[in-house]
Structures are given as C-alpha cells and as structure tokens.
Amino acid sequence: DTEVTQTPKHLVMGMTNKKSLKCEQHMGHRAMYWYKQKAKKPPELMFVYSYEKLSINESVPSRFSPECPNSSLLNLHLHALQPEDSALYLCASRLTSGSGLSYNEQFFGPGTRLTVL
Amino acid sequence: KQEVTQIPAALSVPEGENLVLNCSFTDSAIYNLQWFRQDPGKGLTSLLLIQSSQREQTSGRLNASLDKSSGRSTLYIAASQPGDSATYLCAVRGAGSYQLTFGKGTKLSVIP
Numbered sequence: 680d681t682e683v684t685q686t687p688k689h690l691v692m693g694m695t696n697k698k699s700l701k702c703e704q705h706m707g708h709r710a711m712y713w714y715k716q717k718a719k720k721p722p723e724l725m726f727v728y729s730y731e732k733l734s735i736n737e738s739v740p741s742r743f744s745p746e747c748p749n750s751s752l753l754n755l756h757l758h759a760l761q762p763e764d765s766a767l768y769l770c771a772s773r774l775t776s777g778s779g780l781s782y783n784e785q786f787f788g789p790g791t792r793l794t795v796l
Numbered sequence: 797k798q799e800v801t802q803i804p805a806a807l808s809v810p811e812g813e814n815l816v817l818n819c820s821f822t823d824s825a826i827y828n829l830q831w832f833r834q835d836p837g838k839g840l841t842s843l844l845l846i847q848s849s850q851r852e853q854t855s856g857r858l859n860a861s862l863d864k865s866s867g868r869s870t871l872y873i874a875a876s877q878p879g880d881s882a883t884y885l886c887a888v889r890g891a892g893s894y895q896l897t898f899g900k901g902t903k904l905s906v907i908p
Contacts, residue, residue: 685839710894721885721898722840735894769839783828783847783889785896787840 682706683788685770691794694760700791702753702770711753712785713745714769722769728753729775760795767792798823800888802899809876810907817871817902819886824864830896831860831871832885840885844871848891876906 683704692698702711710729714722727735728747736745742764744756753770770788799822809815819829828847832840844853844860846869852861859872873880883903887896 683839712894721887721900722896724895727894729894767837771840784830784842784845785887786842787832789839790837792837 683770683772683786685768685788685791687791688789689792689794691796692757692760693796694762696760697756697758699757700755700768700770700793702755702772702788703751704772704786704788705751706772706786707750707774708772708786709750709775710773711747712771712773713753713755714771716767716769716790718766726755757793760793762795765793765795798826798888798890798897800886800897800899802884802886802902804902805900806903806905808905808907811876811878813876813906814872814874815876815904817873817884817886817904819869819871819899821867821869821888821897823890824867825891826864827889827891827893829860829862829869830887830889831858831869832887834883834885834901836883843884873904876904878906878908880904881906 686701713725716722725739726745731747746754767790769790771785773785801820803818830845831843846853846862857874862869883901885901886899
C-alpha cells in the first residue's frame with residue numbers, strides 16, 4: 680500500500696456542527712501533516728505529528744483539533760467553524776528514517792473539500 | 797523567513813514542446829526541494845525530490861535541477877502532452893525543519 684487516503688472526499692457542515700476528517704496511511708510513515716489550501720493558493724501547514732506526538736501547531740484556531748490515535752491514522756476534529764474555513768484540507772505523511780531519498784519525500788492524500796455554510 | 801517564488805504563474809504551450817518551470821528561494825539553507833503536480837480540486841502528486849547535496853533528478857520526461865547557492869531550481873518537461881496540464885508546485889524544506897514552504901505554483905496548459 681503506497682498511498683495516503685482521506686475521508687470524506689467532500690463535507691458540507693453548518694457553523695454549529697461537529698465533524699471529523701480522517702487520514703490513513705499504511706506505509707510505516709511516522710510523520711503526518713495537516714495542510715489547508717484555499718483556491719488558487721499553495722498549501723499552508725497546520726499541524727505536524729512526529730511519532731504520534733504533536734510537534735508543530737502553526738497557530739491554528741482551537742476550533743481545529745488534531746488527533747493521532749496510532750501511527751497509521753490522523754484525524755482533524757472540527758467544531759464551530761466559520762465560512763472562511765471552507766477549503767481543501769490535505770493530509771501528508773513522510774517516512775522519518777531510512778536510506779536514500781524516500782524518507783524525505785512527503786506523500787499527499789487527495790484531500791477533503793470542506794464547505795462551511 | 798523562507799520565501800519561494802515560481803515564475804511564470806501560468807504557461808500555455810502547444811503539444812510536443814519542451815518547457816521549463818522556474819522556482820527560486822531566498823534562504824539557501826535547505827534540506828531538500830520537492831516538485832509536485834496538482835490537478836484541479838485534487839491532492840498533490842510528488843514528482844521529484846532533490847536533496848540539497850544533489851544537482852538534479854530525473855523521472856521519465858521530467859528533469860529537475862537544483863542550484864542551492866543561487867537559490868534556484870528548474871523543472872524541465874520534455875515533449876509535453878495535454879495530460880501534463882496541471883498546476884506545478886515547488887516546495888522547499890529548510891535545514892533542521894519538518895516544514896515545506898511552497899511556491900504559489902505555475903499553471904501549465906498544454907494545447908493539443
């Protein structure tokens with residue numbers, strides 16, 4: 680298995696809803712990332728988990744809550760979002776050790792298109 | 797703070813042409829540089845990764861070069877095809893950092 684999967688592909692939610700985005704990889708990668716991408720903009724880093732511990736939080740509002748329950752799974756819990764949070768949310772992973780180039784390469788999932796009404 | 801610039805922002809070429817996409821970065825203390833492709837509304841597909849100690853990497857019709865001292869990378873696409881139409885993003889990982897800093901991308905259209 681050489682891919683990062685994300686569910687759901689699309690999500691529409693109201694500002695009072697609670698929802699979660701899910702990301703999964705079975706490549707043995709121990710670094711996992713959440714990015715947010717607005718239309719016609721590059722991805723912006725939100726969170727980094729390394730060995731299931733949160734290592735970077737790029738000053739993301741608390742209405743976004745990441746969780747890494749195990750080495751294969753990364754969640755992003757959403758609560759009380761604003762319409763401006765509508766974006767493509769991308770998950771990525773990276774092998775953290777090994778020889779050659781492979782451990783440096785970030786692999787991205789297809790993203791979840793989130794719309795907040 | 798690292799800044800990554802990609803020129804041009806958009807490029808349209810006829811099928812079969814060879815083309816070059818440019819990426820520049822302000823801080824030469826990088827760990828690696830990665831080129832991605834993104835189709836509309838989709839995730840990113842990694843194309844090539846160049847370590848800071850390397851000069852170039854090749855994959856099929858793609859060749860990426862890196863000149864760390866001048867803060868530049870190029871992505872060369874040979875014999876372009878309509879299926880190459882996408883946005884191409886360059887991203888730099890700083891030395892000692894987990895993070896990628898992305899350019900804004902070059903939107904490529906290959907006309908049949």
